[in-house]
Amino acid sequence: MGTKQIFTIRQAVYADLSAYTDLLQRCYRHAYTDEGIGLTADCFSKDVFATDDTQRFLAKQIAESDTQKTWLAFEDDVLVGTVTRALLSDGEAEIKGLYVLPEYQGRGIGKKLYALALEFAGERDLVLDIYCHNTKGIQMYERWGWKLDTTRGEKGYFYRHWPEWPEGLQAKCQYMRLVRDKG
Ligand SMILES: CC(C)(COP(=O)(O)OP(=O)(O)OC[C@H]1O[C@@H](n2cnc3c(N)ncnc32)[C@H](O)[C@@H]1OP(=O)(O)O)[C@@H](O)C(=O)NCCC(=O)NCCS
DSSP: OOOOOOOEEOOGGGGGGGHHHHHHHHHHHHHHOOOGBBBBBBGOHHHHSSSHHHHHHHHHHHHHOOEEEEEEEETTEEEEEEEEEEOOTSSOOEEEEEEGGGGGGTSHHHHHHHHEEEEEETTTOOEEETTTTTTHHHHHHHHHOOOOOOTSTTTTTTEOOOSSSSSOOEEEEEEEEOOOOOO
16 A cells, blocks of 8 residues: 555657557557447457557657657556657647556556656657547646647647548547646
8 A cells, every 4th residue: 555656667669569569559449438429348448459551650759859859758668658748840748648557546657747748858848649438537737737639620629530530530639738838
């Protein structure tokens, strides 16, 4: 019992792709399955995460570059969380892929990963996009000072379709922005 944080964080390397894929597949299926809008668990199946298209996307996300870093959180040897920070050409930074395994949530791991991404973004304003049905995630970002970014998309909203999903299935998403205090 207790709140002792015994997780460690390091940057991702290409060899993490398989574990990273498993982590995201479990997190996506848990967070985004919503039969009411047609997003069945099958939309986030292991098969969907194994396609060339998805693997290319995930490999690109963990690849380090001058502008992008991905961190992984481990508890013992188990990969339990991740975040990616990308610097954008217009002087902003983007937070992508902030995920913690359901059974490890609520213990401060997400906040620690988020703080790391923020630290490496310097004073840049931050942007992200998020599924509208992820109300818990949106509320969390709002508590942390983020707002709907009406300058992007259609007044802040857009629709996402994965090629692996049934034809015509569109999931509503929104852009959010955190304006940094430049001191
Ligand atoms: C968002 C997420 C990464 C947070 O990770 P976490 O390790 O649970 O985060 P923490 O324990 O540091 O808590 C972060 C915040 O979420 C809240 N929270 C955590 N678990 C919660 C739960 N089960 N229900 C409601 N709020 C919860 C905490 O209270 C905290 O908010 P606060 O700072 O205002 O108090 C994790 O919940 C997750 O993977 N969610 C699904 C995917 C997602 O929404 N990602 C972000 C959008 S891309």
